[in-house]
Amino acid sequence: MKKLLSVAALVLAALLPLCAAQAATLPNSKTIEDTLTYEDETIRVTIDRWCYAFNRTELRFFVANVYASRPDQLQTAFAGEAYSKDNAEATSAIAQRHDAVLAINGDYYNYKDKYNLVIRNGELYRDLESTRDQLLVYADGSFEALPASAFAPGNGQAYLDSGVMQSFTFGPILVDGGEIVPLPEKYIIYTGDTIREPRTAIGWVDETHYVVVVADGRRDGWSDKGMTLQELQQVFVEQGCQVAYNLDGGGSATMVLNGELVNKTSGSRERNVSDIVYFTR
Numbered sequence: 001m002k003k004l005l006s007v008a009a010l011v012l013a014a015l016l017p018l019c020a021a022q023a024a025t026l027p028n029s030k031t032i033e034d035t036l037t038y039e040d041e042t043i044r045v046t047i048d049r050w051c052y053a054f055n056r057t058e059l060r061f062f063v064a065n066v067y068a069s070r071p072d073q074l075q076t077a078f079a080g081e082a083y084s085k086d087n088a089e090a091t092s093a094i095a096q097r098h099d100a101v102l103a104i105n106g107d108y109y110n111y112k113d114k115y116n117l118v119i120r121n122g123e124l125y126r127d128l129e130s131t132r133d134q135l136l137v138y139a140d141g142s143f144e145a146l147p148a149s150a151f152a153p154g155n156g157q158a159y160l161d162s163g164v165m166q167s168f169t170f171g172p173i174l175v176d177g178g179e180i181v182p183l184p185e186k187y188i189i190y191t192g193d194t195i196r197e198p199r200t201a202i203g204w205v206d207e208t209h210y211v212v213v214v215a216d217g218r219r220d221g222w223s224d225k226g227m228t229l230q231e232l233q234q235v236f237v238e239q240g241c242q243v244a245y246n247l248d249g250g251g252s253a254t255m256v257l258n259g260e261l262v263n264k265t266s267g268s269r270e271r272n273v274s275d276i277v278y279f280t281r
Contacts, residue, residue: 027052027059036257038101042069042281045102047255047262052231057224061199061215062255062263063235064102066279068208071141076106076120076166078275083118083125085110088272091254092261100278103256104200104212107170108248110274116169117151119159120275127156132188133171135202135245139163143204143243145176166277168247172229174201175244180233189249196225198253198266199232202277203241210279211239214255218266248273 029052036047044067052059068074077094080087087110095103109118109126117134118126134146136159148171159167172191173181183191198217204210213235217226229246236244251271255262265271 027054029053033060036262038258040281043067043073043101043279045257045279047102047257058222059196059215059217059225059227059231060223060264061213061227061235063239064212064214064255064257065239066102066210066212068141068210068279071139071208072165073208073280074137074141074166074210074277075100075280076275076277078120079273083120084274085114088274090270090272091276092256092259092270094276095256095278096259098278098280100256100276101258101281102212103254103276103278104202104214105248105252105254105271105273106275106277107168108252108274109169111248117153117156117159117167118169119156119164119167122160122165124156124160127153129153130169132169133173133245135166135168135171135173135243136164137166137168139165141204141208143245145173145181145243145245147173168245168277170245170247172246173244174229174233174246175203175236175241178237178240178242180237183229183233189246191229193228193230196228197249198223198226198251199229199249200247200253200255201232201236201244201249202247203236203239203244205240205242211236211241211244212255212277214253214263215249216253216264216266219264222264247277 216223
């Protein structure tokens with residue numbers, strides 16, 4: 001009996017640190033601290049600022065629900081107004097030129113990786129092999145999650161013919177069919193459930209209802225480290241998204257409403273990026 005109790009005690013002792021580590025990733029509280037709104041005849045935007053409080057740190061992120069009147073109100077724009085490997089500007093600068101209601105950084109199509117599919121506003125710019133998940137946005141406003149395994153290069157024109165208006169290549173896919181998607185163990189970014197970073201992601205609920213999330217991070221006393229991809233997935237499911245997709249994050253993570261910066265970027269100023277996603281009037 002003593003031997004059995006000893007073995008049980010050893011098993012319990014081994015499990016306790018694991019349980020403690022898992023519990024440490026759960027917030028003690030979840031609070032909406034503030035809400036911003038914008039509405040006109042064609043579009044309505046509601047942005048909730050959430051705070052997840054943990055034992056010793058805090059996470060702040062912004063959830064924007066966008067209700068558009070038309071699917072073509074979701075647009076993209078390039079830095080320098082041209083597809084180029086050299087152009088980069090602040091998200092707010094690009095957004096201002098386009099009179100954007102709400103804007104976020106895009107997928108940074110020209111950073112390091114020169115492959116993948118790039119379709120923007122119904123024009124094909126690049127159609128090469130890719131090892132990344134992709135997101136397709138159709139003319140009716142709907143989203144399609146395209147896993148890396150399902151993508152075949154050389155079909156760019158077929159995508160255009162099927163109604164694809166935008167394509168993004170960063171990922172991974174977060175939600176598909178309204179359910180959380182298992183994350184790949186190896187990807188261009190770390191996907192482990194202990195990895196906290198600033199994040200930008202976009203989701204689709206139905207018709208012309210979209211959800212945009214920007215999580216702050218690397219800001220001591222505000223949002224100390226950032227958000228895990230797993231937390232990001234859960235937010236999109238809770239918002240009712242059918243599809244959700246991770247965009248470029250880190251220092252690029254930026255949200256702008258009517259020309260005003262909404263979040264606190266990880267650096268002292270906005271990072272220059274190659275492209276933005278925005279909603280117009």
